[in-house]
Amino acid sequence: MTAAGPLQGLRVIELAAIGPVPLAGMLLADLGADVLRIDRTEASGLGLAIDPRHDVNARGRRSVALDLKMPAGRDAALRLIDRADVLLEGLRPGVTEKLGLGPVQCHARNPGLVYGRMTGFGQTGPLAQAAGHDLNYIALAGVLHAIGPAGGKPVAPLNLVGDYGGGALYLAFGVMAALFERQRSGKGQVVDAAMVDGAASLASIFWGLHAAGQWGAPRGENLLDGGAPFYDTYETADGKHISLGALEPKFFAPLAAALELETRLVQRQYDRSLWPEMRAAITHAVKQRTRQAWCELLEGTDACFAPVLSFDEAAAHPHAVARGAFVTVEGVQQPAPAPRFSRTPAAKPRPAPGIGQHSEEVLREAGFTTDEMAALREAGALR
Numbered sequence: 001m002t003a004a005g006p007l008q009g010l011r012v013i014e015l016a017a018i019g020p021v022p023l024a025g026m027l028l029a030d031l032g033a034d035v036l037r038i039d040r041t042e043a044s045g046l047g048l049a050i051d052p053r054h055d056v057n058a059r060g061r062r063s064v065a066l067d068l069k070m071p072a073g074r075d076a077a078l079r080l081i082d083r084a085d086v087l088l089e090g091l092r093p094g095v096t097e098k099l100g101l102g103p104v105q106c107h108a109r110n111p112g113l114v115y116g117r118m119t120g121f122g123q124t125g126p127l128a129q130a131a132g133h134d135l136n137y138i139a140l141a142g143v144l145h146a147i148g149p150a151g152g153k154p155v156a157p158l159n160l161v162g163d164y165g166g167g168a169l170y171l172a173f174g175v176m177a178a179l180f181e182r183q184r185s186g187k188g189q190v191v192d193a194a195m196v197d198g199a200a201s202l203a204s205i206f207w208g209l210h211a212a213g214q215w216g217a218p219r220g221e222n223l224l225d226g227g228a229p230f231y232d233t234y235e236t237a238d239g240k241h242i243s244l245g246a247l248e249p250k251f252f253a254p255l256a257a258a259l260e261l262e263t264r265l266v267q268r269q270y271d272r273s274l275w276p277e278m279r280a281a282i283t284h285a286v287k288q289r290t291r292q293a294w295c296e297l298l299e300g301t302d303a304c305f306a307p308v309l310s311f312d313e314a315a316a317h318p319h320a321v322a323r324g325a326f327v328t329v330e331g332v333q334q335p336a337p338a339p340r341f342s343r344t345p346a347a348k349p350r351p352a353p354g355i356g357q358h359s360e361e362v363l364r365e366a367g368f369t370t371d372e373m374a375a376l377r378e379a380g381a382l383r
Contacts (some may be wrong), residue, residue, distance in 0.1 A: 004347035005032025005337070010085050010179075013077075014061065015068075015101075016040060017090030019134070019159075020167030020195070021118050022057040024088055027172050029060030030337035030346050036084075036362055038077055039065045039355045041383040056334045058352035064363065065356030065383035066376075073381035074100045080366055082110050086175055090118040093128050103190045113188040114178040118171045120162070122194035134162035134195065141166070141199040146206065150220030150227065166198025223247070229279035230255070230269065233308055240291035241308040244282070255303035259285040356383040 010033040014025040029035040037058070052058065064080070067073040078101065081087055087106060089096055096102045103115045120137045121127040127140075138144045138161045139154075148155040174191035182188060200207075209215035214223075221227035230246045246252040249269055256266045265278050286294070291307050298305040309317060315326040315333055327336045330351045337346035359382060363373055376382035 004345065005030065006341055006344040008032040008344075010034065011083060012036065012061075012086040012088065013038060013081055013084045015087070015089040015091065015096070017088075017118070019090065019118075019163045020171060020193075021088050021090035022055075023164055023168035024116070024118070024171040024175075025061055026057050026059055027168065028086075028175075030349060031341075032344070032346065033086075035061035036080065036358075037061050037063045037353070038068070038080070039063050039383075041065045041067045041073075041356070041380070052352045052354050053330045053332055055352045056332070059329065059334070059349045061353065062358035062362055063353040063355055064359040067381045068099050068101065070379065070381040072376055072379045076363070076368070076376060076381065077101060078106070078109060079368070080362070081106050081113065083366060084110065084113060085179065086114045086116060088116045088118065088171065088175070093117075093119060093123045107188060111187055112182055114175050114182065114191065115188065116171050116175045116178075116191045116193065118167060118193050118195075120195045122197060123192045134159035134167075137162040137166070137195040138199045141196045141203070143199050143203050146203075146219060146222075146225060148219050148225075150218065152220065154219070161202065162195040162199050165202050166200075167193065167195040170198035170201070227275075229275050229282050232279075234283055234286040236289060236291040236294060237287055238290040238292075242286065242291055242294050243306050243308055245304040245306075247304070251302050251304045254301060255298070255305065258297055258303060261285070359383065 007028060010028065012025065012028055012033050012035040014021060014035055014037045016037055016039045025035045025037065066076055068077055081101070089101075094102075097104070106113050106115060117123060119128070120132045121130060121140075135144065135156055138157075141162075143161055144154045144156075146154075147157050171191065171193040174193050178189050178191050206215055216222075217227065219225065224231060226232045228247075230244060230252050233241045233243050235241055244255060246255040249266075252269050253266060259282055261278070261281055265274060265281065268274055289297070294305070295307050299307070307313075314320060320326060325336055326333055327348055328334075329349055332351075334349070337349060340346075360373060363376075363382075368376075373382065
């Protein structure tokens with residue numbers, strides 16, 4: 001297998017899961033890590049019922065299918081883990097221990113292993129064993145309460161804040177931090193990544209603003225939640241939308257000029273008593289032109305403007321095209337690896353594997369003989 005990117009040579013074991021673990025594995029694989037997913041030998045309901053090539057989060061790794069509930073399957077997994085730098089798992093606390101694959105068991109064989117654990121509520125605490133999903137975790141972290149229109153209910157921000165922002169990114173960041181520390185100590189450790197912790201951490205600036213008394217108005221009435229008329233979305237003449245984010249006066253001035261707002265509204269940008277009037281004026285002005293007309297007038301200026309694009313439109317936008325922000329893998333358009341590196345750029349992603357697609361290849365690399373693999377198959381521990 002060939003790879004490119006700054007993480008070439010990093011060996012990662014990913015125990016099949018849903019939500020943030022696959023994205024964390026994708027991020028590492030995109031940047032060159034050899035990510036091996038240990039799948040279950042039978043359909044488990046994990047993930048979405050889609051063709052593997054459409055499972056973008058599963059791209060770039062190999063798959064071996066083992067029955068971890070069988071001693072032979074567990075022992076095979078441990079032999080693979082012996083050679084790994086990182087293990088990623090997203091099961092409830094205590095499950096891998098019951099399987100014989102917990103941190104104690106793994107570190108006894110591979111002391112340098114970085115053991116990344118991903119849960120919603122964390123490995124400890126009264127809710128550690130409770131079931132939940134993204135929406136529940138960001139609700140408990142105080143984040144969901146802040147998202148939504150004035151006078152309306154909290155709005156689910158897709159599953160980006162908990163699963164992926166507070167989950168996958170913090171798991172990947174924690175793993176890389178532990179690997180950096182391992183260079184000094186030579187020892188691995190457990191990374192306890194919880195979505196409630198990550199979501200709260202993402203909202204750090206709002207905790208600071210709240211403490212300073214600058215974030216306390218009802219939902220949808222604050223500076224960055226749509227409460228400010230100069231930081232919101234508006235409908236255009238053709239029923240589409242644009243986004244305006246002119247927070248600072250130096251950016252609001254050119255926007256206000258294009259919208260032909262009254263001078264007093266510009267001079268008193270932060271006067272909340274004028275915000276209702278300002279919003280009405282902006283709403284009326286934006287409605288006079290199509291989205292494309294506003295793009296021709298404002299795109300690329302200092303007015304802090306961007307059209308609100310669909311997925312298809314975003315991939316076709318000239319800026320995305322110029323940067324190569326999207327790639328096509330086996331006919332499926334998807335985001336390109338990010339971030340970018342000057343000396344060690346990432347390769348084009350490989351498609352997601354089928355379950356057990358690389359079982360024999362991976363086991364041979366790990367030193368399994370033909371007879372050992374045949375025994376695993378005969379026992380039903382290998383697919």
